[in-house]
Amino acid sequence: MQDWKQISEAITGASVINVFTHIHSDGDCVGSAFALAYFLSNFGKKINIICEEKPPENLAHIYEAELPENINFYVYDENNAADTEIPCGDAAIAVDVSDSKRLGARQELFFKAPVTVRIDHHISNDTFANVTVCNSQWAATAEGIWEYVKNYENWEKIPYITEIAKSVYTGILTDTGSFAYSNVTPDTHSIAAETIRIAGSMAWIYSAIYENQTKEEIALKAMAYGKVEYFEEGKIAYLQITREEMEKTGADDDALSGLAPFLRCIKGVSVGILVKPGKLKGQWRLSLRSDEHCDVNAVANAFGGGGHIRASGLTYLPESGMSFDEFKEKLIGEVKNGWCD
Ligand code: 5GP
Ligand code: MN
Numbered sequence: 001m002q003d004w005k006q007i008s009e010a011i012t013g014a015s016v017i018n019v020f021t022h023i024h025s026d027g028d029c030v031g032s033a034f035a036l037a038y039f040l041s042n043f044g045k046k047i048n049i050i051c052e053e054k055p056p057e058n059l060a061h062i063y064e065a066e067l068p069e070n071i072n073f074y075v076y077d078e079n080n081a082a083d084t085e086i087p088c089g090d091a092a093i094a095v096d097v098s099d100s101k102r103l104g105a106r107q108e109l110f111f112k113a114p115v116t117v118r119i120d121h122h123i124s125n126d127t128f129a130n131v132t133v134c135n136s137q138w139a140a141t142a143e144g145i146w147e148y149v150k151n152y153e154n155w156e157k158i159p160y161i162t163e164i165a166k167s168v169y170t171g172i173l174t175d176t177g178s179f180a181y182s183n184v185t186p187d188t189h190s191i192a193a194e195t196i197r198i199a200g201s202m203a204w205i206y207s208a209i210y211e212n213q214t215k216e217e218i219a220l221k222a223m224a225y226g227k228v229e230y231f232e233e234g235k236i237a238y239l240q241i242t243r244e245e246m247e248k249t250g251a252d253d254d255a256l257s258g259l260a261p262f263l264r265c266i267k268g269v270s271v272g273i274l275v276k277p278g279k280l281k282g283q284w285r286l287s288l289r290s291d292e293h294c295d296v297n298a299v300a301n302a303f304g305g306g307g308h309i310r311a312s313g314l315t316y317l318p319e320s321g322m323s324f325d326e327f328k329e330k331l332i333g334e335v336k337n338g339w340c341d
Pocket of ligand 2: 096141
């Protein structure tokens, strides 16, 4: 059990709390942020949830839901940092954020708060916040949020417990590949069971997330399947999608999220490398997925990225001094070096 008391103590005097997700937000950071906000809104606090960019459409059931009046949801790049109305708050809490770079342009706002907190499940020793509660045994940060909520006496009766349950379930569902990955523990299933007992069937959440693929997304996948490259006798699958290819199919960035886990589903493949266009021209965002033959957190660390043993990410920047081809070769070399049989 984590030391949740230190968080409660750190934020007890705060009347405005800002909750931050990581850049390129996913189901876990969005689910965790909203679950935490609903929970804290019960204690007379005003909560601002601040995402860097609009989260993926398939999470709209969370971020487009009607919120209690003391919870506000902000999209930072739409609010334009210069004229933003977002207050710095008395406390800032980062959820699912392994290092402060993952706060993107919101770093300054985060560190302006007199008290900073991090709740996370990544492998990271980063101490960017005053108070850190991080457990890499949680399949999702949302598991930790549920544990925090359950510390509260009569937690089952608190207002918004149904919303909290749905948000937590979303975080767990998405970070475990629908309960399929090796990060799943008995606790993961117990927590999911509790949330279903409280909020009822969650089948609609699975459907909202995974059964709403656009025609453009299917067109992108059809194109992508045809250009997978293989290295190391087919043990490494590599797929690079350009901005032009995305524009050609009309697919948006959300469409890319399913492609990384797919690479590892190919027979004989242990490591999947998905390369997606970055924010600026020449930049590339990489998603790595592996099985027991490779620690892709270590691979990502070698290039300034991070994440988990079986799922990690990093960004290639042209100013690194390496051409992309050199980088690609080095990356594949790093995967080969870290290979365990
Ligand atoms: P994804 O490939 O789904 O974007 O990310 C997989 C995992 O790696 C997630 O846990 C995510 O938070 C982490 N991750 C992705 N990109 C980066 C990065 O650039 N730096 C770090 N530290 N972690 C990342
Ligand atoms: Mn997560």
